[in-house]
Each structure stands twice: as structure tokens, then as C-alpha cells.
Amino acid sequence: MARGAAEWSGAAVRRFTRRATAARADTSWLTRAGDALSALTSAGVFVAVCGGTVSSLREEIAARPAAGAAVLPGGLTAAAVALALGAGLVALFARLGPVSATPAAAAWWLPLPACRRSLLRGELGRAVGLAVAVALTVGVPAVLAWTRTLPGVLAGLAAAGLLAALGVGLLVVRQAGDGARWVPAAAGTVTALAVAGPAATGCLIAAVGGRLPRVPGWSSPAVTVGVLVGLLAATVVGLLVADRRLDRLPAASLRASGETAQYATASVFSLDTRELGRALRTTVRRPRQSLTWRWVRAPWQAVVAGDLAVLARSPWRWGQLLAGAALPVLAARTEGLAEVPVVVAVAVVLGWGAAATALGEPGRRAAASPAADRALPLRAAQVVWARAIVPVAVLVVVCGLSALLVGQGTGAPVAWLALGAAAAPAWAGAALRAAYRPDLDWSGPVLSSPMGAVPTGVGTTLVRGPDAGVLGTAPVALALLLGAAPWWLVGAQLAWSLALGALAVGTAQPHD
Template identity: 40%
Template sequence: MSDEAAVAPSDVGEVPSARAIRRYTAHAGNARGGANLGSVLSDVYYAVIAVGVGVLVALGAARTLRLEVHPASHVVTGWALDLSTLVAVVLVAGAGALLSVAGRLGPVGAGGAEAAWWLGLPVDRRGLLRPASLRLPVVAGLVGGVLVAVLDAGLLAESGSTVSRVAVAAAFVAAAVVLVAAAAQTTGTARRTLALTGDLVAVTALAAAAVLLVTDVQVPPPAPGWVVVAVLAVLVVGLGVLVDRRLAHIPERSLRESGSVAAQAVGAVVSLDSRELGRALTDGALPSARRRVSRLRTARGAASALVTADLVVLRRSTRHLVQLLVAALVPAIVVVVPQLASPFGVLLAVLVSGYVAASATGEGARRAEMAPVLDRLLPLEAKTVRRLRMVVPGAAMLVWSLLAFAAVGLWADRLVGWLALAVAATPVWAAAAVRAAYRSAPDWSGPLVSTPMGALPGGVAAVLARGPDVVVLGLLPVWIAILVGRTGPVFLAAQALFSVIAVLVASSIETRPLMERIMDAQENPPEKSGARR
């Protein structure tokens, strides 16, 4: 039988439209997913409740930080930054951060089955990519509007009409920023360029804050009128039309890479893995090839090779270097804002910005936890490896601590004592970074617990707390010193002791929580020597 006779004759139909292909793909996915209208409405209900509770908590925290009458003893002499100026700086820095994230994600992409099937079809690519091009601008607009509304209502205590105008304007600006990144992607601009541009905008905003502080120039609170909001709406629509018309010009390689990064980031968020999310955002903007190769001259042995590898990873990650710089300036900004420079505000600024900076220094340990090739090859004990992983975070956090605690010292009028406390607290930050990097993933094979955020595995809170728990408990002397506004030999000795304990805890290779180990020891007590007679 010939090959022609083996094939049944049939008529070739018309090529379906892009919309029909999208609807067929969505229908097939929904049919295999097992979701129905009731489950979708339930998820939406829980999401709205969770967002509402989060907004109320954020408003309460913002109003707690903002003091109506501030004691003069808590204001740095000769320096003051108005709260409205700080909010304006935060908004500009947030726009830069959004541009950086959009550049790292694509923002237009097609990953997985969509990239394998859609991109090769002889249909209009604009129709296939139109939902993907609108997804991120809509999400950015919603999140940006809510966050700016919380800032405006919580810190500036504006009226309801003003907050509504600011929120709508912020939503349009956030959507416009993402659409600008999408328009740049259609011209073939590399994601690394967009990410670096966003990082530069964020750093420039903080530099502008320093200039405004020195020149004593105040920026009025944002209060756009409805005319400005209408202009922003027209701008967003124009950018959307421009991006839609140029969707077919996006290279196929860019679409596949962006879709892969976005899928990796979404999977990390769903699985509550912040390490995987950081890798997705970092690797998405790394160059494919480097023009300069480091000779690694500091690698003279097993221990120095490990430290050198961590140093190279940190040096090559622009995102983490910017994260370190921004986090170092947060305490300095807080202590010069009269409405925020309270003991509670300064303490919150030190703890949050400190942990953000410490997490930026632990990229080498996080990569080693994912692929422990170097850890396995070097003739070093596991505990020794983890202690060596604290060297680079410790060195970076020493510089950060000196800068941050210098601002706290000026705020408390005791500079030398606070600098000494900064040195004593440095090992805690390094221990927290390494402990968070080597934490185990949540056990999704066990029983799940129903929460407003969906079904989560039991014990997920204990897993996510590995790292922040060292900061909370290891810096108790710093807590007390900031709240009372002074330091001394007792605080230094206590902090040194707590730092030693933090290093020992982070060096442990035990992955089980403390309560689980205690219960296991009670259920299976060790046998005594005379029990086997």
C-alpha cells in the first residue's frame, strides 16, 4: 500500500482566528483543571477579603508611625525632611522599581505550551499576545493604586476625594510604566537595559532626597486634579494602542525567555519560595556572555575558594547591590523625618531595611542550596561551609551597619556607642541570611490547611520564619537600646553573646523546627547504658 493510500482524503479547512485559538486553549485548560464557577467566585471572595484586611492593617501601621506632635529630643539637629517630600521620593523610587521588575519579566511573553504551539501557527500574532500584553499593566495599575492610596491616607492623612484622585492617577502611572517597558521590548531592547534603567531611577530618587534635605526644599503632597487624571488616562490608552500594534515585532526568542521567567516567578509565588522568586528576577536580567573574566586570584584553598565564589556572585548581581544601597539609606531618611523619627519608627526601619540588605548578601548561599556542587566538591564539613558562607554577608553587613547605626547615633546623640553596637550586631545579619538561604521547602505532600490565601501546607509559617527569627531574637539588645534611646557596655556584651548564639544556630545542619525536635526527643528518649542488661 502506498503512502498516499494510507492517508484518508479530507478537505483542508480555513485557518482559525487568533481569538478562536485562545478560547480553545483556555477551554481545554479549564476542562482539565477541574475548576468551576463556584470555586472561582470563592477564590475571588477570599482574595478580596485578604486584600481588604491587608489594607486596613497597613493603614493602622502607617497612622501609628505618623506622630502628630514629635518630641524635639528625637529630631536630628539641623536636618529635617518633610513627610510629603518623603512620600514623593518613595513614589518615584517605586516607579523605578516597577520598571526594573517589568524589564526583568519581559513584560510580554509566552511560555510553556503557548510558546511551543502558538508561536508557530500561521495566524496573527497580535491576537495571540494581546491578553499577555494587558495582564501585567492591569495588575500593576491595581497594586499601584492600592499602595499609593495607603501611603496617601495613612501618612499624609488626606481627605477621601484627594485620596481617590491620587489612587486613580497612581494606577494610570503604574500601568504607563509597564507599557513603556513593553514598548521598549517591541523595539528589541534587552531586559537587562530596562532593569538597569529602573534601578538607576530608584537610586536617583534617593539621591534627590539627599539634595532636598541639604537644600531644605520641600515638595508639596501629590494632589492631581481630574484633568491630570484624564491626561494620564489618554496617555495609557495611547501607549496601549502603540504596544498592541507592535506586538508582531517582538522577537520569538524574547517572547520565550520572558514567558519562562514569568512562569518561574509565578510558580515561586504560588509555592511560597522567595528564593526561587529572587533567582527568577535576578537571572532574567543577567547577560548571556561576559566581556571580562575574573581570574579569582583570592582563591588559594578550599575556604578561600568558597568565600571568593560568594563575593563574585554578589559583585555580579546589580539588583542586589542596588538593594544594599537603598536599604542603607532607609534609616538615615527615617531619622530626619520628624513624623517618623520615633523609637518605634527607627526600630522598624532598622529591622526591615536590615533584613532586606542581609537577604541581598546571601545569593551565594541560596544558589549553593539549590545546586550544592561546590559544597560537595570541597573537603569541608557542612557546618564549616555554612560559617564560611557568612563571611561575605558579614563583610557587606558591617558596612551597612556602620552607615545605618551612624544615623541612629546622630538621632540618639551617642555616635560612638552605636557604632560599637553596629559591629557587635553584624554577625546576626550574616547568620540570618545564611539560615534563610538553607531553609527547607514547605512539605506539600502532607495535609493542607485552608487559609484566606488558599490551601497551604502545615508548618509553612515555621519554614518561612527561618531567617527572620534570627533577626527578631538575635537583635533583642538592639531592640531595647533603640527603644530606650541609649547604649552602653551592658548592651554591647549582651549583643555579642546573642551574635555568638545566632552564628551557632545558623551553622546547624538540622532542618527540623525546634518544637518538632523536642517532641521527637520526648517520644524517643535515648537508651541508657544499663537498659540493655
């Protein structure tokens, strides 16, 4: 390193790294061009599929009579879902940095006597590019639900990309300041309120028999261009400020974020959703005061108390429960979606599945660290059965209230409440079955996939748990198709759910 001080710039270090990587790489420019063409083709197919799905859904909605309890316009619901997904992406990028350094880069890049700002500029560019790509992918269905004109679609996607880039810039500014630990919690709150707020509003309006006033769209091109220009200016300013703050990022924070990002990336490419959840999971807060469990007398009660403590100290999980209960209600109160029972049934599966995933957190922690459970004077099967008590109790409330509001206006509120509560055992069993599923077996044969090499049993592992929940919701889907919840269906739902829940808990045994 005696070539002079000019070689110690961050740009020179990054250029040297790129050249060394290219010299040892097995891929050529032709291969990279082919990969880029394949990615563009996949993006085009995705847009075409989304457009065709939205168009066919619009035609099916137009052919059906309007639902009386659907009072929310489709544009409002699309905006609420887009806001919820955007807040979730903000939480994800805040958890990953958004600027980070891999362990290798932290080992030999950061200690170099080079400008850290120019060293990390490439990481900032990659974070912005990834955020824009994800925002465009997520924004395509929402924009197509809002408008079908080409200028409107392009303007909506441009706004989504600019907002994503601006969000990354603001996160970097916070990361360089006093940290962004509060950002995931705030983003989670926005996500839950974005789903629950419109759902509650729609239920209140349907109860009083009112209608929401129509919000006029931005039909003027001048207004649309002005908004986009303002977003562009704010994005440029935000990225410039973020670029100037790169040299203030501490090495410890960059290293920790890089390890998390590497862990999450490896989990995604191996299709291991449980490891991905472990990489991105939130920490359990320590209580401000000690909790006393005077009612704990037996070992199984200690298991229940531990599960309650984990959930009580995880505010993120309570927001997940709220959003999971409100998502089916939002679909049932939205004009256009309420007329298609299949769409509402899909929302029921997604919402109740999210609630079950939140309640499976104690089981996932116990599966990762089984020492505490093995110290109890209980057999492994007894511990799992005791761990099913809290999910069943909470899901009875969540699914029951959700189904009650979904069936608003049908004239049988008690039947819908009972129908939703009867589905709780199946989803509780699904939560435990997913929490205790075995790890991927990398010792056997592997398959080649677009994500890379994956074990042959990865498909079975991915559906282990959700399969019980989806099957257990079949009677609810039938009630949505019928437009009513007869009591014979409630009884069938309870018997079917208990059988599936018992089977799921019985097969959800801890493994060594």
C-alpha cells in the first residue's frame, strides 16, 4: 500500500474489491445479461398475471349483486393495505440496517484508513435499489386495484418507488443518529391500525346504515405531476442527507446489522421460514416490575404462565393479533371484495393464520431452547398439550370476534360468533405443529431450484402447520359461500376443528 494516499479512498477500495471479485468469478458478462433478461421477463410475467387477475376479479364482481354490508370503497381498502405493507417494509429495513456490513466487510473494510462514507455508498445504493424493487412488486396489485389506465399505473408505481427510496434515506439518517430501535415498533403500530381502522369504520357505518362519501381522485395530470415532482425533490434531499451521514455509522451497528441480514438471506435462499423468523424476531421486553403467578401450582400451569409471559412482553404479537382479526372484516366490508366469497375466505385464512403465527411464538422459542421444558416433571407430549391452552383461549376470542363482524348484517350474529370460535382448535394446533416442525435435513439429496439447492423435503416442511389451519377453515368458507351460518355447520366446524387440532398437537412433538 505504498501507492499514495489517493489509493485509500473508499471508491478505490470498492473498485479493487470489484476487480478482485470479477477476476475470481466463474460467471461472464453474457451470463449476467442472461440473468438480467430472465429477471425482467419474470417481472413482466408477474405484472401480466396481476393485471389479468384484477381484470377477471372485476368482471366477476360486476356480475354479482352488491352486498348490503359492504360500505368501504375499493380504493380506500387498497390504500390501507398498501400503507400496511409499506409500514411492514419499513420495519423490515429498520431491522436489517438498512445500511450494514457483512462479517467479511466488517473484518477488513471498516478498519482501513479510508473514508467510511465512500466505502458504504455502495451499500446505500443497494439498499435503495432493493427497497424500490420490493415497493414496485408490492405496489403492482394495489395500483391495479386503484386504476387501470397506463398513466395512472405508471404514476402510482413511480410514487411507490420514490416513497421507498425516501424511506431508506430517512432510516439511514436515524441509524446514524441515536439509532432506530423505535422504528419497528412504530411501523408495527401503523400496520395494525391501517388494517383495523378501516375495518372498524366499515362495521360502524354498516351498523348505522350510512355510506362513506366518495373521495374524488386525482384526475388532473397537473396535480399528479406536481405530487411526483415534490416526492422526487424530497427523495433527492433525503438521500443526499443520508449520504452525508454514512461516516457517522458505528462499526458495531454495521456488523450486527450485517450478521442479521446474512442470516435472513441464507434463510430465504434455503426456504427455511422458521430460521427467517428467528433472524427477524423482536426481543421480549423485560418487565418493569416482577410478575407474580400465585395460581401456579402444577407443572402444566408453569408452562401456561411462561407462554402468557412471553406474549405479554411482546407488543408486536398483540398488534399481529389485531391485524389478523381485522383483515377478514376489512375484506367483508369492502365493495367488490364482499361480493366474492372466495376472496373473503382467503382473507380469513391469511388473517387467522397471522394470529396463529403470533401465538406460536412461545412454542418456537421452546423448540429452539428446550432445556427449560425438559427440566419440568412432564413428558414431552404433556408439555406440548399444555402449550396449546393459551393459543386455544386467545384464538377463541380472536376468531370468534372476527367471524362475528364478518357475518354482520346476516341476522345470525351468535351463529357466526360460534362458527369462528369453533375454528380456534384447528388454528391452535396449526401454530404448535409449525413451531415444533423438524429442521431441514441437509444430509440427504437436494433439489435445484431458482433459490439454489434445497432439501427434497422442503415442501413438506413449509406446509407443516398451515395445512391444519387451512383444512380447519373449510366449514367457514362454506358458510361464506352460503351467506349464512346454520347451526348444523357450527357443530360440524367444532367437531372437524377438534379432530384436526388434536391430530396437529399429537404430531407436534419436540425433536432432538
